[in-house]
Amino acid sequence: MARGDNRQAGRRRPIDDEPEEEVVEEQPKSRKKMWIIIISLSTLLLLGGGGAGAYFFVFAEDDPLGLFGGGEAAANEPEPRQPPIYYGMDPAFVNNLSGTGGRRFMQVNVQLMARDPEVIAAVERHEPVIRNDLIMLFSDQTLESVDTTEGKEALRRDSLETVREILGDNDEPDEVEELFFTSFIVQ
Structure with missing residues (x-):
């Protein structure tokens, strides 16, 4: 046998009848889609977190959970009224x-x-x-x-x-x- 024949004998054929070259080409496309999804989700999370942070620090007047130190809002709140x-x-x-x-x-x-x-x-x-x-x-x-x-x-x-x-x-x-x-x- 010739050397070229040994190479072909050592190779295994894929189970499905598609040629090997097509399988190799699909893996890079799958990786590209995965990266696009990851980048899109990361961007969406960053924008959502930034928007929520901007709302709490800029637009929210009170701090119902007391997370941000109270400040002026806590000082201006009247004391609870006593019963008559x-x-x-x-x-x-x-x-x-x-x-x-x-x-x-x-x-x-x-x-x-x-x-x-x-x-x-x-x-x-x-x-x-x-x-x-x-x-x-x-x-x-x-x-x-x-x-x-x-x-x-x-x-x-x-x-x-x-x-x-x-x-x-x-x-x-x-x-x-x-x-x-x-x-x-x-x-």
Whole structure:
């Protein structure tokens, strides 16, 4: 046998009937596709990560998870509000209405609302002064002024301002948030 014949005898034929040269050509094409896919996915991940980073650092105003240190946003957030504390001024206020032809009376139950126990303690300490000034305010009312909803609302606002002034004048915390008329009777 000739040397050339030995080479052919040592070679094995592929199982499928395609020539060897075509199989060799398909491997580089497959590698090219793989590299294109890898580069495309990498680029997509980088762009997505960059976009998310830009959003969190530039556009996000708050940090719900506290990941970025808090900064100004945490300092500007108000403290959680305390539950309201109500204080009833008993007994009810009973006053004569001024300026009426006949005798007219007004009976008012008053409740104060604050969120700080110190404010309620201050109201208790100065209750005689508060009651006095509210009686004077209620005595100045006429039937016409308290006969309408607007008149009652104006009296409520004036009463709240009176309570705040008394506490402030006595160097007490004056954060009484609301004053409510829980009963309002005119006869």
